[in-house]
Each structure stands twice: as structure tokens, then as C-alpha cells.
Amino acid sequence: MAEERQYYHRWANLEKDLNVMRLVCLILTAALLLAVLAIILLAGRRQIIVAVDGDGSRSLLAQAAGENPTEGFISEMLLTLYNWDYITAASAHSRASRLLSADLGSKLVRTFDTQLAACIENEKLSCTLILDKLTYLSGNDWHASGIKHLRGRTTDARRRVGFSVSVAETRISEENVWGLIVTRLVEEEVAS
Known part of the structure; x- marks a missing residue:
């Protein structure tokens, strides 16, 4: 048992x-x-993308609620291209050229030659762009408007500008996390 x-x-x-x-x-x-x-x-x-530029600066590419990614890209490109001072002008143009098509980017790099760089340095120029409005037209075409302020030792010009912008899709890379490029960019002065 x-x-x-x-x-x-x-x-x-x-x-x-x-x-x-x-x-x-x-x-x-x-x-x-x-x-x-x-x-x-x-x-x-919603995903938050952090981009790190070649010079080590970081930018947060968080998409705002209801914001079109193309709007964010165009704003980022215009603000990069038109917000600089005499110290950061070359790097701003270089960063902006990565967001442009090959033809447009090479034109931008060619226009920023040593003579222009010396003029910006001597004049202590700085440029500021404040975007007011970004409007979708049709297809890949957009229109942006804002106030551009160029100032230096002997220069102080403030004017209202408009931009005609066309975009196209491209391969996403470390340099271009948006997957978009600008194929056409026209700046025009707008009568106040």
C-alpha cells in the first residue's frame, strides 16, 4: 500500500x-x-525621421498632422537654400543642391563660385526667408510665397517673393531622406 x-x-x-x-x-x-x-x-x-547632414547637423523631419510630405520637402528645401549668413552660405548651397535635380544642382553649385563667396564674405551678407504660403497647383507643380530679407554692410533689401516649384520622386538616400527632388525652381519678385 x-x-x-x-x-x-x-x-x-x-x-x-x-x-x-x-x-x-x-x-x-x-x-x-x-x-x-x-x-x-x-x-x-506617425514616424519621426532624423536626418544627419554631412557636417553633422541634425534635423528632425517629423511630419505634422495633416501635412503633405511634399509640402514639408519644399519648405525644407527653400528654407535651406534661402536662410544663410556669410559663414554658412557655402554649406547651405551645398545642402540645398542635394535636394535639386542633377541639372539644377550643378547650376546652383556653378553659380556659387569663389568670386561670389568672396563677395558674400566681404559684404558680410545674410539671407532670411519667411514662407507665408505654399499652394499645390497641379501635377507636380507648387507655388510658394514669402518675404526674403538680404542684409549686409551696405545692403538691406526686404522684398516679397514667389517661387514656382516642380518636384519629382527620386531614390531615398542619406542625403535626401524625402525621396523627392526639385526639377524646376523659379524665383520672382511679387508686387506688394
Whole structure:
């Protein structure tokens, strides 16, 4: 009879261990399902992209709620191209040229030669652009308007400007995290 008790005692311990293992499996399954649910929820959230330029400066490319990514790209490109001082002019033009098509970018780099750089340095020029409005026209065409302020030792010009901008898709890279390029950029003075 003692042997029979020992036999039942072993079975009881095995049943107890089996129940513990079932509970552990149930907890792990629930944890796995929660992890999958969390991944799905996080994947559906707005993503924040951080871009790091070649010079090490970081910019946050967070898309505002309801903002069109193309609007963000055009704003970023115009503000990069038109917000500089005599120290950062060359790097601003270089960064902006990466957001332009090959033809437009090479034209921009060619116009920023040593003579222009020396003039900007001697005059201590700085340029500031404040964008007022960005309007979608049709297809890939956009229109932007704002106030451009160019100031230096002997210069202080403030004028309202308009930009006609056309964009196209391109390959996303470290230099261009938007996946867009500007194929046409025309600046025109707007009568106040």
C-alpha cells in the first residue's frame, strides 16, 4: 500500500508540474500576443525621421498632422537654400543642391563660385526667408510665397517673393531622406 501511495504521489507531482507548465505557456503566449499587438500599433503611428547632414547637423523631419510630405520637402528645401549668413552660405548651397535635380544642382553649385563667396564674405551678407504660403497647383507643380530679407554692410533689401516649384520622386538616400527632388525652381519678385 505504501508503494501505491508513492505512485499516486508521483502522479500528483507530475500533474502539478504539468499545470505549472500550462500556466507558464499561457503567460508566454499572452506576452507574445501583447508584443505583436504593440508592434502593430507602433507601426501604425506617425514616424519621426532624423536626418544627419554631412557636417553633422541634425534635423528632425517629423511630419505634422495633416501635412503633405511634399509640402514639408519644399519648405525644407527653400528654407535651406534661402536662410544663410556669410559663414554658412557655402554649406547651405551645398545642402540645398542635394535636394535639386542633377541639372539644377550643378547650376546652383556653378553659380556659387569663389568670386561670389568672396563677395558674400566681404559684404558680410545674410539671407532670411519667411514662407507665408505654399499652394499645390497641379501635377507636380507648387507655388510658394514669402518675404526674403538680404542684409549686409551696405545692403538691406526686404522684398516679397514667389517661387514656382516642380518636384519629382527620386531614390531615398542619406542625403535626401524625402525621396523627392526639385526639377524646376523659379524665383520672382511679387508686387506688394
